[in-house]
Amino acid sequence: MSITIKDIARETGFSVATVSRVLSDKTGFFSPQTAIIVREAAANLGYKKNMAATELVTQKSNVIAVIVNSTKTNFSDQIINGIQKRADEAEKRVIILYAGDRNERAQKIALSTALERPILGILLLSVDLFPSNLDILTSSQIPFYFLSISFKNNELNYISSDDQEIGYQATRYLLEQGHKNIGIAGLDITNSAHTGVLRFKGYQQALNESGITFKQHWLQTGDYSYESGISALRNYCLNKDVTAVIAASDLVGIGILNECSHLKINVPAELSIITIDGTNLCKLVRPQLSSVTQDFYRMGYLGTTYLINSAQNNAYTSIVINQRQSVQKISSTDY
Amino acid sequence: MSITIKDIARETGFSVATVSRVLSDKTGFFSPQTAIIVREAAANLGYKKNMAATELVTQKSNVIAVIVNSTKTNFSDQIINGIQKRADEAEKRVIILYAGDRNERAQKIALSTALERPILGILLLSVDLFPSNLDILTSSQIPFYFLSISFKNNELNYISSDDQEIGYQATRYLLEQGHKNIGIAGLDITNSAHTGVLRFKGYQQALNESGITFKQHWLQTGDYSYESGISALRNYCLNKDVTAVIAASDLVGIGILNECSHLKINVPAELSIITIDGTNLCKLVRPQLSSVTQDFYRMGYLGTTYLINSAQNNAYTSIVINQRQSVQKISSTDY
DNA sequence: ATACCTAGAGCAAACGTTTACAATAGATAT
DNA sequence: ATATCTATTGTAAACGTTTGCTCTAGGTAT
Structure with a gap:
């Protein structure tokens, strides 16, 4: 006692x-x-x-619940740092809950754990909620924001990068370096959160603007994983026409890179790679991966700000292209 | 309402x-x-x-608080998975709290957030508590266990690898491959949790057993970071005698590896590397890093078990050597 | 002297549960 | 018919806080 x-x-x-x-x-x-x-x-x-007592009588709380995928998204740390910073400034506390790996039950447990006590609100870190769980959440009256995921309709609040812009910028960059046969690999275009389809859309848009006709095998779908990168590269080898590829995540990029090393394909001399995300991993491998880098820290910071002020808007955070060592200019005469 | x-x-x-x-x-x-x-x-x-009400009256809770460093320890995920698994089996919930980067204030906030509500117990993930914060914790009457950190005296409960054994095994392995001039890099030998000094001790023990006299410059201290690896390698180049090095963490290993690539030193032909930890990172770089791999998952699982059963014992989890591509045998004639 | 204000403090209700104890009704045993 | 037991339900206290209201004593304005 x-x-x-x-x-x-x-x-x-x-x-x-x-x-x-x-x-x-x-x-x-x-x-x-x-x-x-x-x-x-x-x-x-x-x-x-005893906060339980306090929260019971005041009917309010100063804790923000953050729900994350246990699938190593390797950028969640950055988002969490942003959240933590903003929360700290506002004297709020944050607790983090793991929602398993696209596991309906684990999601539900995480959600309940959060919902069953007084909390300020919920931040969902690139977790794609099952419909049943989304129902639970919406009917709870607790404010919540999706981070690093966007939605078609604007019923749900989110803060993320503009995925179409990501696809567009990545492609533009490669085009400017003289590439014409550009692959895009490792992304999921069936996902309900439609991150993948947006990136693909931006990619197509850039291609169109340059008068290039898209070839079906340039698109290698996947699940943003290392393995997706490996199998994508193998498929590209079947046609041997792509000179540059956009990797849907850093892990995909590394998968491609390593499979290249395995198959003695020189990066960037024979194949240029640009990855999407731009986490530290890009700087750990050799050659270092050029990337279109997302501002994950800001996503967290902004999401938390919105939550605290109960601002009901969506927002895009900025993206930037980091040139490192995995993309090479090719002159048109190379073809 | x-x-x-x-x-x-x-x-x-x-x-x-x-x-x-x-x-x-x-x-x-x-x-x-x-x-x-x-x-x-x-x-x-x-x-x-409303759990706050329930916990208020029952005076007990089914939530385990896990406190982690925000410093990217890149193995904390594995530990957390183990915790989550065990907690789930026992119908317990887990919340995760960030304690900043060796930041006294942040540690205190995380601790208070946990302590200010009814919880089952606390798991500290490789967080080296400031003395003031340790006081707060011990005087709170809440059971707690350190994970992935060990202590000289057995007053504090911990589950970790046997760090001396890690140092010993890593060194033995290299010796068996014919290496005689073996460096050890990136570890902290002043740290109160003394992980570093134990590993160093094991290293020296193995050296002694083989009748090799330790040279001072073989030890390159650091903070387990990528940068530590880079500067360690540079220092080794000053004497050019070491043929193999033990990296205190995967990141240190990658730092060494990349600086080698920068300086055109071939790994493993000219320098062998074995890293301590054995996380996924080892398999992401080329050559893949051989490692003495810790069983982080089990640390989490076991720690949680102990917490739930309020078992007051310490334990070591097993280690294993994973041979990958960064260590090469050298014949004694190479010298 | 009267009326009013203020600073500091206490009383007691309320928050949403759980649970010991009491109450009731029917059933069973004698 | 009486005593005893059991299954089901209700009553009310308790958990540790916060806070509207009340109270008192001294101060200020008239």
């Missing part, structure tokens, strides 16, 4: 009300000396506030 | 006590029909239990 406000009241001779007011800094409701006495007693007794 | 047990009581005509009993499955205290009626009403109204 731990120390409560009552113990302090008994110890100091004041009422619980007074003690409570001192300890929660309701300035103007107690004299300075009282405050000193109470605070000292609290410190001596090793008092620790 | 959300739906409470009272609303269900009013709706169904039963007392709150009965409703509570049905909803928390106190079998034997209600009739089957009552149960049906109550459950249906709960579902219809969209009832969601």
Whole structure:
């Protein structure tokens, strides 16, 4: 049984009300000396506030629940740092819940864990909620925002990159380097969150603008994984026409890169690679991967800001192209 | 204002006590029909239990708080998976709290966030607590275990690898491959948790057993980071005698590897590398890094088991050597 | 002297649950 | 018919806070 406000009241001779007011800094409701006495007693007794009780009576909370996929998305750290920073500035606390790997049950557990206690709101980190779980969430009245995922309709709040713009910019960049046969690999174009279809759309748009006709095998779908990269590269080898490829994630990029090394294909001399995400992984491999880099930190920061201010808007965070070592210019005469 | 047990009581005509009993499955205290009626009403109204209230009265909780460093330790995912698995089996919930990057204040905030509500216990993931914060924790009466960190004395509970054994095994392995001049890089030998000094001790032990005299420059201290690896390699180049090096972490190993590539040193032909940890990163780079691999998943699983059963013991998890591509045998004639 | 204000403090209700205890009704045993 | 048991339900206290309201004593304005 731990120390409560009552113990302090008994110890100091004041009422619980007074003690409570001192300890929660309701300035103007107690004299300075009282405050000193109470605070000292609290410190001596090793008092620790019971938030469950506080939240029960105030009906509000200062904790933000962040739900993440356990699938190593390797950029979630950056988002979480942004969240943490903003939360800290606003004196909010954050707890993180794992929602498993696209697992309906695990998602539900994470959701319940969050929903079953008073919380400020929920941030979903690139978790693609099952419909049943989305229902639970929407009917809960708790504000929530999706991060790093966007939606077709604007019923759901999200903060992410503009995925179509990502596809477009990546393609433009490669075109500017003289590439004409450009692959796009590792992305999912059936996903309900439609990240993949948007990126593909941007890619096609850029191709069209340059008068290039898309060839079906240039698109190698996948699930943003390392393995997707490997199998994509193998398929490209069948036609041997692409000179550059857009990887749907850093892991896909590394998969492609490593399979190239395996097959003795020189990057970037024989194949240029640009990846989407731009996490630290790009700088860990050799050659370093050029990337269209997303501002994950800002996604977290902004999402948290919106949540705190209960702003009901969506937003895109900026993207930028980082030139490293995996893309090479080719002159048209090379063809 | 959300739906409470009272609303269900009013709706169904039963007392709150009965409703509570049905909803928390106190079998034997209600009739089957009552149960049906109550459950249906709960579902219809969209009832969601308020855990803050429950925890307040029962004085216990089914949530485990996990405190992690925000410093990308890239193996914490594995530990968390182990925790999550075990917690799930025992119907416990887990929340994760970020403790910043060796930041006293951030640690304290994370700790308070955990301590200020009813929780089952705390798991600390390779977080080296500041003394002041350790005080807070110990005086809280809440059970806690350190994961992936060990201590000299056995006052504190921990589950980790046997770091001395890691150092010993890594060195033995290299010796068996014919190496005699073996460096050890990127580890911290001042750290209070003394992971580094133990690994170094194991290393020296193996050296001694083989009758090799340790040279001071073979030890390149650091902070387990990528940068530590880079600067270690540069220092080794000053003497040009080491033929193999033990990297204190996968990131250190990659730092060494990349600096080798920068300086045109061939791995493993000219320099062998074995890293400690053995996370996925080892398989992402070329050549793939051989490693002494820790069983992080099991650390999490076991730690959680101990916490749940309030077993007051320490434990070491097993290690294993994974041969990949970064270590080469050298014949003694090479010298 | 009277009326009014203010600072500081206490009283008690409320938040949403759980649970010991009491109550009731029917069933069983004698 | 009486005593005893059992299954089901209700009553009310308790958990640790916060906060509207009340109270008192001293101060200020008239």
